[in-house]
Amino acid sequence: MRVDGRPFRTIWSPEPECVDIIDQTRLPHRFETRRLVTLQDAATAIADMQVRGAPLIGVTAAYGVALGLKRDASDATLDEICATLRATRPTAVNLQWALDRVRSRLTPLPPSRRLSAAWDLAALMADEDAAICEAIGDHGVSLIAEIARRKPGQLATVDWGTATAPIYKAHEAGLPVHVFVDETRPRNQGAALTAWELGHHGVPHTIVVDNAGGHLMQHGMVDLVIVGTDRTTAQGDVCNKIGTYLKALAARDNGIPFYVAAPSSSIDFRIRNGLDEIEIEQRGAHEVTHMSGETSDGGIETVRITPASSPVMNFAFDVTPARFVSGLVTERGIVAANAEALAAAFPERL
């Protein structure tokens, strides 16, 4: 992402043995970076969503392992580190995938070589993630360009979750893209983060509440829906930020293409039926009952927005069945959301 003209990654290692992140809980009101020094810093960054989005969670976990190995690189410590990080978010499969990869790379090494190998691998995974994101952007932009060819004038998309790569690419390619940014309650990642990022890139956009998506689609104001995914099943079911399923229903009812930006690290080939087999993370009530924002004098304040006595449930994700998905935009191209197509595209993962 670009901030005031400077390119920024969301995680980077500015000097040996430490990691910096953009603290996404402070946006859009404050642009602050945070240094992760210990394993616990990394675990907290994931659990408290200072980092968010499935791929970034995986990379942060890889750096977290490296931070944890500083003191002791024994098998027992490596196990403990992985267990700590694994427990931070139950739904995102990238986290599990990243930890499995790090562990299988480090375990065969003698403990004395594990620390530097962990740092190298984390940096490699960060680079790979950027490359995958770029590839998804390239495949996604051809999709957007095709729709633009059929429809003159501005092209409106809905973004839901970490699915902005194709949109940035389309904007850079000069396509007249306009993004309706859903607020994405709770935590408001859309209103707080996506809108902030799009604004810094100069991409035309409009914030709407999550409830508005159906109305926009009914009235021909949306040409394409692109969403992210935290876990994709072998048959193409998509587990993403809660509310994604409702947008998929509206896209189907109005004949609008519904695509998912799905890095292959999000695909969990061990499971098929997302509705039955994915554990949906429940997060704290505080994310629903309270809201943070900027006061008129420029301070940051948190306010309670619900009655203190009313109970709350806070599901972080829902599952969109594959039948609603027009296609998965992966780093290897656009893949149909079914078991055969996914197996053919990623045969080495079976």
Next chain:
Amino acid sequence: MRVDGRPFRTIWSPEPECVDIIDQTRLPHRFETRRLVTLQDAATAIADMQVRGAPLIGVTAAYGVALGLKRDASDATLDEICATLRATRPTAVNLQWALDRVRSRLTPLPPSRRLSAAWDLAALMADEDAAICEAIGDHGVSLIAEIARRKPGQLATVDWGTATAPIYKAHEAGLPVHVFVDETRPRNQGAALTAWELGHHGVPHTIVVDNAGGHLMQHGMVDLVIVGTDRTTAQGDVCNKIGTYLKALAARDNGIPFYVAAPSSSIDFRIRNGLDEIEIEQRGAHEVTHMSGETSDGGIETVRITPASSPVMNFAFDVTPARFVSGLVTERGIVAANAEALAAAFPERL
């Protein structure tokens, strides 16, 4: 509604020539009543949503006419008063209906008799509204009781908008009803008002974000969806709080009954196709960009939750096509959502 054991209406005339309301913009943090003394007070109460919900808007408008006639009861002033009130909310048909009714009652009278007639009519309309609400509750509770007979254990409903009458009746009748209260962004009427009301009545409920409805329905956690309506067309299309359509799609996809609490004053027999013929009110960006709540020291603070440079659109309503509506719960019973059934139920309105 009951507040600390005392029954309260949302609008009442405590003494001649003045009107009190519960200021719904202050809930759930403050229970405050507000006195309406002038026409402008009434117009502001409607426009700023100190009163909300289609029937209450109509009654407030009727009282607003009475307040406006205090100084001068000429034809010209009556026209001007009605125009002022009519402009406050374009979508809710109860407002138009209430004003038409008041005007057709007052116009034939000599100006000297209009003021007292206006007060009498407003009070009558408030009483009628309470009776209609009661009747809708009675018809709705038979619906809930029928579902309860087929399903042992707790009965979960989703409430969207001003559709609580059947739920209160079911609770009072001893049915084991549990309500998932949607937050209903923007303005958060669900989290702020419905939850507060249910809590004061002792009805078991859980607040969820608007995005959660689909997930709850996919997982068998909802037995019935009941929503309100601000305008119902002659063929049964339902214009209600933005986001209602998305819940209707989820109810259909999961085979869950979707009912609409529809007082006949919400039915606009002049229009058929809600998607084409209803003007959807767009409200101020502030409702999306800012959020009010209680600070940790008990004060009320408003904070900005979006980037200052991001544009916003704020549609207040959407339209749910009749094909998604299982039935309309009216004061005359449950009516199918189609032109024939509505015409048969309300022949005098054609």
